[in-house]
Amino acid sequence: MTQLLNNIHAVILAGGSGTRFWPLSRETCPKQMLQIVGEDTLIRQTIKRINGFVPPENIWIVTTEDKAQDIKFHLESLGPLAKKIQFIKEPLGRNTAPAIGLAAIYLNNLSPESIMVVMPSDHAIPDHEKFLNDLKLAIEGAKEDYLVTFGVKPNRPETGYGYIKIDNDPRVKLNGLHKVECFAEKPTIEKAKTYLSDGNYFWNSGIFVWKTSRILSEIEKHLPSLYQTLKEIESLLFITDKPNKSNKRSALCALCYASLESISIDYGIMERSADVLMVPATFQWSDLGSWTALDEVIEKDDSGNILKGNTIDIGSQNSIVFSGERLVATIGLKDMVVVDTPDATLVTTKDRVQEVRKIVDTLRQNGREEHLLHKTVERPWGSYTVLEKGEGYKIKRVALNPGAKLSLQLHRKRSEHWVVVSGVAKVTRDGETFLVHTNESTYIPVNTKHRLENPGEVPLQIIEVQNGDYVEEDDIERFDDIYGRT
């Protein structure tokens, strides 16, 4: 049994940008990194769900290169487990078929007889035990060389999900696994009602289990050009006898990957394959496809509202109000969603919540910043919060965890004043090292190598006032960094 589990790999897809949860999600903080339901963020919940069932070193995060570092930092709170989790980095996003193909190539080379469990990183599955029980069933199917998926019994005529239709003939049922007759795209409301009453339709959960060898042969059959490219990438990554050329090989891989067609695994493989089985999920599930999905996973008050954070409401109904520290006061809302963050607020009717993508598009087109970064940015050493940016200055609150240490760095275009408001700072400035206590301050001139550390056992907070004509994050030269960012 131990042998078996060592051969099972969890492949967590974490490339999504999650614009549908704007303004809470941002490019640098996509949906999987949000704690919108449950005790932890969605990706950390996903990892906790599978951890222990497979060894930590068999947990793989597939994401794009630009997101990998942020996600890595984000997972650090998982402790020693985080260090064992491995990353497969896509040069850029190309939908699920290429991402899964890339993971299959990796695993097939590192562990040829392996079974991969493909899981989105941003879904809600509150009951981990039920999930693992169903997963065991799926693995049995995968061992028999089937492609196995999970179907969720619908409880409403949902138009936001794809459907799986099973063949209900008992002769094709295999130990609780159903033969899949076909996949159906997101339906109209009329069709969704038929599906619901039919009883043989299930929601497509996007969770899959199969042998790496089997998915690769399916890709070879149904997506030959993807297969071709994956083989090229494989030869660059694994079948090379010329060492010390890794940079060049990476660049070639990136070129290959960029040339791929964006296509989902559902459309590219699942709908075309003949050997698909489905486990009817016993667990509760939501893909959290939009703000209104919260209605399915969070308990509502007597008026059907979900009110979170600093809110005061008078007489609203069936509405979602998400706030942080700022006050959001609502009166008489019906079927609305209000989401507040320090720099942006969204107010929309529930039936148009999908159009939040258009808001994000507008922000992108107009060169704005509200879709990129939050005012508070998590870092491996703690976090910083931009309190204000004005002409020639920027003010940040910087919070360092005990023992944390920023990189040894230098700014070409700005000086910095630091005022310690709690804890004790250890400051290195131009070779000299000294302590700065609460209610003391220090100054870092331009072009001066410096470093900030928290040598204490309590959190350190400083207020940083940056002065200069240019006060952007990219004015930084790193010389030494304990988090590998030089």
Place this chain on the structure above:
Amino acid sequence: MTQLLNNIHAVILAGGSGTRFWPLSRETCPKQMLQIVGEDTLIRQTIKRINGFVPPENIWIVTTEDKAQDIKFHLESLGPLAKKIQFIKEPLGRNTAPAIGLAAIYLNNLSPESIMVVMPSDHAIPDHEKFLNDLKLAIEGAKEDYLVTFGVKPNRPETGYGYIKIDNDPRVKLNGLHKVECFAEKPTIEKAKTYLSDGNYFWNSGIFVWKTSRILSEIEKHLPSLYQTLKEIESLLFITDKPNKSNKRSALCALCYASLESISIDYGIMERSADVLMVPATFQWSDLGSWTALDEVIEKDDSGNILKGNTIDIGSQNSIVFSGERLVATIGLKDMVVVDTPDATLVTTKDRVQEVRKIVDTLRQNGREEHLLHKTVERPWGSYTVLEKGEGYKIKRVALNPGAKLSLQLHRKRSEHWVVVSGVAKVTRDGETFLVHTNESTYIPVNTKHRLENPGEVPLQIIEVQNGDYVEEDDIERFDDIYGRT
């Protein structure tokens, strides 16, 4: 004619707290101090409307003692005019009849034959010229010893205003002034429709003109106990032959005033008096009674929306979105009001906009601060903005106008770090005086007398980091203040 105008006094009622425009209005920044329509704030527009028609020293602001200083600072931008405007301070708010009675007592003593023009400070009247023309007519009526009011011809069945019914008999018409038959309270929608079609009903604008002697005799007749108290106050203020007892007399006045019944001039006098005339207003008017009143005074876009500030909208209709620097994104709103400020956001349906009072009540009951102060507070020397308040610290951006000078002051419980981000600061600290340039900083320890000045000709901006267990505004001892605040 000059003689006449010198005898006319403008009495501007500015005691309102304006909770109905929360979160834009606050206790320290009531509606009259907001620029929600037109080129300036409502109270400054009111003053500009009458200035020139009466001499500046005949402009009187009636407000409560706690609001007087904020309003005084607020008017400073009017320049030399501001210094001539006089204040009549109510010890506390007691509705319009006592406020007008108090002003009548003042004027009757200082200028016995005077006519007073009573104007709310927070109404919208865009056309000053038409207003002054109508006012001339009203003054003619007042000279004949009538109580004169202004009625606005309704263009919709408004339920938010009181109405005036005129006697349409041409025999009682006096040079364009109509005899008033009766006053009517805010009607139901059915009644409002009848009033609209009747043609003899006008909106009660709350603007009045009369001789001080006449209004006092009406008060004597209809509100004898108010009259009695006003006479007591008069004897304390004007008919005393014991000087140097002004503090005691003020305290007695306050006691008298506090004992008064809260009653409006409409209910207390206008509805009961037999000699009321009405000028049919030729000017456009709104009392700006709630956020939805903006629909009457601000031009809407093709979808019936009013969008102001940093907003992005997709497909909303007949909605009002008021934002400042923060982004407010709206999708598919219908008949809604969204108002955003740095620390609080209101989202309400238009038909329940009056309930914003309940939100303010809740804040007051819960000891919150979002109804008291804005994050940015205007001061006679410039303004300050609270950027963040945390445990043991507070961060402010302080902006000083050229030549401005804060008071010489001292804090018992906090130290302050100042970083200059633009301009040059002149700092006095413990007797020593020095300059601090952009990108330099200084430190003010606890219990240290200090003063901040802007000696330059460009604005000065500093970032102030306060450190201490107690960082509230009331930890200040002032020793010298050019704005009279010691």
